Amino acid sequence: MVSTTHWLASQSAMAVLEDGGNAYDAAVAAGFVLHVVQPHLNGPAGEVPIILAPVSGQVRVLCGQGPAPGGATMGHYRSLGLDLVPGTGPLAAAVPGAFDAWMVLLRDHGTKPLAEVLKYAIGYAEHGHPASAGLGRTIEAVRELFETEWTTSAELYLPAPRPGALFRNPALAQTWRTLLRESAGTSREAVIEAARRIWREGFIGEAIAGFAAKPAMDTTGRRHASALTGDDLAGYEAHYxxxxxxxxxxxxxxxxxxxxxxxxxxxxxxxxxxxxxxxxxxxxxxxxxxxxxxxxxxxxxxxxxxxxxxxxxxxxxxxxxxxxxxxxxxxxxxxxxxxxxxxxxxPDQPSRESKTGDASRHSLGAGEPTVSSDGLTRGDTCHLDVVDRWGNMVAATPSGGWFQSNPVIPALGFPLGTRLQMAWLQPGLPNSLTPGRRPRTTLxxxxxxxxxxxxxxxxxxxxxxxxxxxxxxxxxxxxxxxxxxxxxxxxxxxxxxxxxxxxxxxxxxxxxxxxxxxxxxxxxxxxxxxxxxxxxxxxxxxxxxxxxxxxxxxxxxxxxxxxxxxxxxxxx
Missing domain, CATH: 3.60.20.40 (Gamma-glutamyltranspeptidase, small (S) subunit)
Structure with a gap:
């Protein structure tokens, strides 16, 4: 049985199960399809906490929440005149965690080769998937930002697709095809380990680090570069x-x-x-x-x-x-x-009120496009659950790295995330922004x-x-x-x-x-x-x-x- 927040992800996971895969193979396939079909809700450079219950083992949590980069100190952000981490843009990017968590889950608990679980996401990215109404609405909400500032995002997402029209992300399809081609190994596990190295230090890691260094507009109305570096990417591993x-x-x-x-x-x-x-x-x-x-x-x-x-x-x-x-x-x-x-x-700012209709905030992108206090749904995150015929069970909540969080990295077809916005720029709190520590996530x-x-x-x-x-x-x-x-x-x-x-x-x-x-x-x-x-x-x-x-x-x-x-x- 499979349940996810998108029918194509659910059906892809079910295809894996019917092909003899287990719950963990199916979850990874669904996770990567969600990156493609709900890019306004999650992406591979976001994060994912996973709870898994092997039928013959103990319940474990696999943490795919990356920490604050080494240069993401409160002093750095305060020196920029900030009292909150911006809700969008490079300064809000934590070390990406989702990709490595999915790879560790597949390596340790799956049975399928990497190419078999990625083929569904590659197919939908290359040949297209029916665009949801929410996808188009979210693109329109940040269209002006894309046109004037985040032009790499405009190249991919504008004009906004009408509901039901096929939408493609050829750059993302090519990223995963190149990853598979360069992930050499003599075993299933060796291929997955090679893919993890490529994400951290190969062509993907290099593209992420290079793009993170470029200033981009954020919710402050100014352009900032990320604190994220290649060393941060190289040093991160998802863990149990x-x-x-x-x-x-x-x-x-x-x-x-x-x-x-x-x-x-x-x-x-x-x-x-x-x-x-x-x-x-x-x-x-x-x-x-x-x-x-x-x-x-x-x-x-x-x-x-x-x-x-x-x-x-x-x-x-x-x-x-x-x-x-x-x-x-x-x-x-x-x-x-x-x-x-x-x-x-x-924290010092526990009661700051927001105006949910503030046009200037929407033109610069919102923090998380979640359910507002007025009850309006603007999207937000994804979820998936799988149980297989043997009784293995998994629950995961992928999020972050949505396209309204940061400009699209053109060579890769996805943006960075914004999870650092959850940390406070105030010392002495359990959720103070601290290099090497995870921002507290809602996932x-x-x-x-x-x-x-x-x-x-x-x-x-x-x-x-x-x-x-x-x-x-x-x-x-x-x-x-x-x-x-x-x-x-x-x-x-x-x-x-x-x-x-x-x-x-x-x-x-x-x-x-x-x-x-x-x-x-x-x-x-x-x-x-x-x-x-x-x-x-x-x-x-x-x-x-x-x-x-x-x-x-x-x-x-x-x-x-x-x-x-x-x-x-x-x-x-």
Missing amino acids: ESPVSYDWNGWTLCKAGPWSQGPVFLQQLALLPDGFAYDTPDYLHSLVEGTKLAMADREAWYGDAGDVPLADLLSRSYNDRRRALIDGKASHELRPGSPEGRTPRL SPSLALRDGTAVMAFGTPGGDQQDQWSLHFFLAVALGGLSLQAAIDAPNWHNSSFPSSFHPRAMHAGRLTVEARIGEAHISALRERGHDVKVAGPWSQGRLCAVARDPQSGVLSAAADSRGMQGYAVGR
């Missing part, structure tokens, strides 16, 4: 970590560590009161208020540049104290806790176990909303007893009462965005409790994917979200 896990009501939930926002999902579970009824106003209010507390802790304590007191943040005693802060009224404050008795420290795939066996992989695009929408889906399954598809289709919501992870770091105190389908009774009850409720479109919140396996019967299932009108679940 143990997941952070939490036991809840017979389930074990596995997430990436606090260099991501993944533990927010687990904290929200820890904050839930016992015995409350699913899908009631009290249920919604408790979830929203718990999310605020967990997100406040994210701001104060999560990051790769500090010592994160994670054991206490997930402990029963800590969350009992935190839960006592929740009453019948909506909080409009940012209230981090004090794990291990430490004093929380927040957050999920994996659920029962009795030590992986039974469900799931996730969603959505930036800061990911661990809200994913939690609501999981609780619909675990508490509501809904099927995967019914849980995805259930009315969804999110709150934005905390600093956004993306430039310009907006916060909307008390804001709660709900789908209209949630119903007037729930909306009225939430407003009576003091929530600033914004009613969005009936199918606007979430783009979830999920696969599952019943360990007793071996029956597989999958579901995909209709909201993006591209997600697709397939199996046989």
Whole structure:
């Protein structure tokens, strides 16, 4: 079974499975197809966290989030007159992580040769794929920037394709063909290792480093060059970590560590009161208020540049104290806790408001094109889940390196990413910009176990909303007893009462965005409790994917979200 945010990626992964490949071969094939068919949502120079559960091994996290380059010091950015990392442009580029993570996954857990998993992406890049309406809308949103400044992007993406028209990226197809031709080796693994070296130090690495040194326009309205160098590329390798896990009501939930926002999902579970009824106003209010507390802790304590007191943040005693802060009224404050008795420290700009319709920001590109506080969907990220006939399971959330993040590198057909915008230019924070440390990412795939066996992989695009929408889906399954598809289709919501992870770091105190389908009774009850409720479109919140396996019967299932009108679940 496969579920991804684009039907061509799902079908390509299914083709790999039907050709005898396993879940990891299929995931890599899908990941590279997503680079081609959703270039406004992800790219090979972006990043990807992956959670994998081999049927005969332990759950592991494969980190494809690159760190800040060696020259990306706070002093450098401050010397340029900046108080935030720009939301677009070369200064926001971390070391690319996605490509190497996919290669490591294929090397260690796959069975197929590199050429066999890349052939689907090469075919769609060379011969074309039907352009989505979202692709064209995103190109139009940054058309002026492409025409006046990012001319290499204009050469590839203008004029914007009409929906359904075939769109090609011949430069990307040629990049992968050349990579395969130059990746010599006597074994499957040797070819993959050769490809990794070419990405870091060969023609791809040289093109990335050379282009990164060229100044380009960013959200500041000025042109800056990247801090990224060839040495940064040569020194990066994706790596494995143990997941952070939490036991809840017979389930074990596995997430990436606090260099991501993944533990927010687990904290929200820890904050839930016992015995409350699913899908009631009290249920919604408790979830929203718990999310605020967990997100406040994210701001104060999560990051790769500090010592994160994670054991206490997930402990029963800590969350009992935190839960006592929740009453019948909506909080409009940012209230981090004090794990291990430490004093929380927040960034200096936690409440900066943004104007989502600001034309100048849109003309220079947005930070992440995610779901705004007004509920409008502008795209954002991708997700994929795969389970194979043997029970191997994988969840991955590829993102970054979208074409509105940085100018296209003409020799390669893709741009750099912008993940450094998530780090703060303020010393002493766990998410302070620090060379060699990962900026805290919002990317957050999920994996659920029962009795030590992986039974469900799931996730969603959505930036800061990911661990809200994913939690609501999981609780619909675990508490509501809904099927995967019914849980995805259930009315969804999110709150934005905390600093956004993306430039310009907006916060909307008390804001709660709900789908209209949630119903007037729930909306009225939430407003009576003091929530600033914004009613969005009936199918606007979430783009979830999920696969599952019943360990007793071996029956597989999958579901995909209709909201993006591209997600697709397939199996046989």
